[in-house]
Amino acid sequence: MQLFRHLVVSCLVLFSFIFSFQTKANEAEALFSNYSPALVQIKCINIESGQKSSIGTGFFISESGHIVTNYHVISNFIQSPEQYRLELLDNNEQTHIVDVVDIDVINDLAILDAKQPWPVHFPLASEPPTKGQEIYSLGNPHDLGMIVVPGTYNGIKSKSFYKRIHFTGSINSGMSGGPTVDEFGNVVGINVASAGNQIGFLVPVDRLFNLREQALETLDVKKEEAFFVERITKQLTENQSALFQDLIQSEWPLYSLGQAKVPNELSDFMPCWGDSNQDKEKELYTAASTNCALNERIYLSSDMTTGHAQMGFSWIHSDKLNELQLATLFTQTLNRQYSRNNAGQDDVTDFYCQEALINNTLKTTSKGISCVRAYRKYPGLYDVRFHSLLLDKNDQTLVGRYVLQGVSETTAQSFFTKFVESISWN
Template sequence: MRLPSLLAGLLSAAVLLWAAGPGPADAAAPEPVPPAASAAASGASAGASAAAPPASAASGAEADTELVEPPPPPSPAGQRVYEAARGTLVQVRTLLKAQDSQATVGSGFLVSPEGHLITNFHVVSTYALQPTSHRLVYSTADGGQGALQLIDVDVAHDLALLKPVQADAFAGRGALSFRPATLALGRGERLYSLGNPLDVGFAVAEGSYNGLVERSFLPTIFFGGSLSAGMSGGPTLDAKGRVIGVNVATRRDGEQISFLVPGQYAKELLERSRGASPLGLPAYPQITKQMLVHQEALTKAFIALPWRNAGNQRYAIPVPREDFLRCWGRSTPPESRGLEFERSDCNMDSRVYITSGFSTGFISVRHEAYDGRKLGALRFAQRYSASFRNEFMGANNAYLTAPQCHERFVDRGGLPLRAVMCLRAHKKLRGLYEVAVLVATLDQSTAGVQGRFDAHGVSFENAKALTEHYLNGFAWTDPKTASR
């Protein structure tokens, strides 16, 4: 896929001036730079993305493969809820078409008299993308088995709608109903999560409602309970057996911290596709259409956020508000004798799972403010330039093209910037791109700021808009600053 003309359009939209010399795209690709704050240091940054709602689907998938202890026995109330819902529960498995070896396993539940059932998209994604080499099957709590077909997906909310191949396979089993949206949940209200943990049998795990996850772009329920591997796609019910949400992910760096997709999205998927025909081909067209809607909403929401003060005395640096991102910072220790820096990393917890090892639909922003007065101008220039070149922009793989990068100088109200913009195209999700923008200030001989912006899974037009928005975030803190 050829991208030079697209890049030229993106860069011209940002009103950049040509710069001499090769950029990172012309040099040998270095090793990726590690994130600023580890999960152990930050207590969340890396861990959040590992189990990010709404099942940063990667986290949801990992939640289904990591072995953990089964949930404790339920209370009498939990037993009543389970027994009432038992006939509507299924285990969903993806098998290789030519044999019975399973590729994925999760849970699901009936939501219509016609036999429609809901599960997570990440439970069936292998089949959804490779239907010619895989098949879907179900098992019920009383030993029933059969084949399933995929009706539709909601990839942004990690949901899938299925139906049995045999039309009357679930006849007489009933269906779970959704709790009306007008009946608000109280914080601490008892909830009951159902599924097949660790593939050892259907069970119920009790927990509590703790509101919606804060700073999440997509609404996600914080469930104060344990979700074990294999329970993804199962229902979480209130005391009257009504669906509150769909099990989707759990945090492995904490206890009793799990996440649910709000039931309203499962209900909307059912209502939208109840009469739809099965998907017999790879679901890339449906996923692409949904991702284009998702990225449009994400771009508008992000650009609407004003940049906040980074606390730098010389520069205005684009640091996003934490409405749906989490920012973590670190700096060199006070006794440091060499290059000193302060670093900020801002990342979204919410990511859209596409397949194992590949998620998209999120934004990240970071910067590093360097002070090299202890090094002197020559040594600082070497370190500063090396840091800029060390940025990894990706490589050609099964999902994305190799990056096409252009480098230019940018003038932001008299503040000289060196800017590199790289664009990668999605191979299967046509019309979506990954854009990375790398910026360095050039006005000082022993100090400066370098920043990086990444947007994953956006249209070309929104890649342009986001690039311009990011570059506009750099400026002097005060016009007088330029003379210092």
């Protein structure tokens, strides 16, 4: 009798699973059937070769023909409009030329115009789903055709300055810019990135509401290259101000690294990691290091990202090396490459560097090297590198470094002051 009950329960559980699976499959099929005419592929075409340089997904949000996709899908056109054109491929394999209405590089969004009415479009959700709710990502992965990927809404990504939805589901290349919808077809987010292993990220739909309102103000403005340069400059300037205001105005926690005192995590969205050589018995010196960095960057083009900050320290001590050997080791550590060069000669000027002795109010002296380069297209924005060597002790030093990308002169100066005033010997 007991065995019979277990069999009945097992059958009921299996039936429930099969029924739930079939229900979800039916929902996905219905969504795709209802909204497939509003789902399109976006292509950026190189005019000279006639071949696509990038592809992504787009979706209609109005009967008037407005389409949403990611900024990075169309970035080649925005950066070099004389070399590229934009096309959409609809569900009937028909090609249409599209224009750009407006962009948001901070949230990686763009609104396009098909220049004709479109009968089917996606509605936008007025409120976010509940955590754990089933949602569906739509797109064209690897140019294989439009698909529906079921997944789970896991709320807003934690420890991030930029607001992103954590989606448990596969978002692959080519799905960028596609909609993620609830069971009724309401758009809750826009596909933007993947970390692999069923971890995806979406731009929340409220960011699209903001861009749509902004776009409505300039519908009658002719969209030439200068318009988008001005847009990007304004967005980057406002974003760096908000980002670094958070970092600079906060109380920097300090901790001991060797015999020096240095800043620790400046914010929960700028985590720190550490390392040392204590497991290497034959080393002639002791070294311990820490590195803190933002997890995200702002994409401008395939050659350039910005909106990043990185800070690190290396404490070095030795009672085995002579004075010349120590000086060589300290200099090599000071000049070590820190962060990547993420822009070309067309994007930025060469770095201009200055070297100086720096005294702070904690009565420590550093040798500092400060390097700055300007953005060619976006006036008033700079990349900054700073390396310093803490002096005053013969057998040890502290190397401090930071990199700031896309900051104003005021932000760069404020960060420099706070940084040098936060370092001292114990």
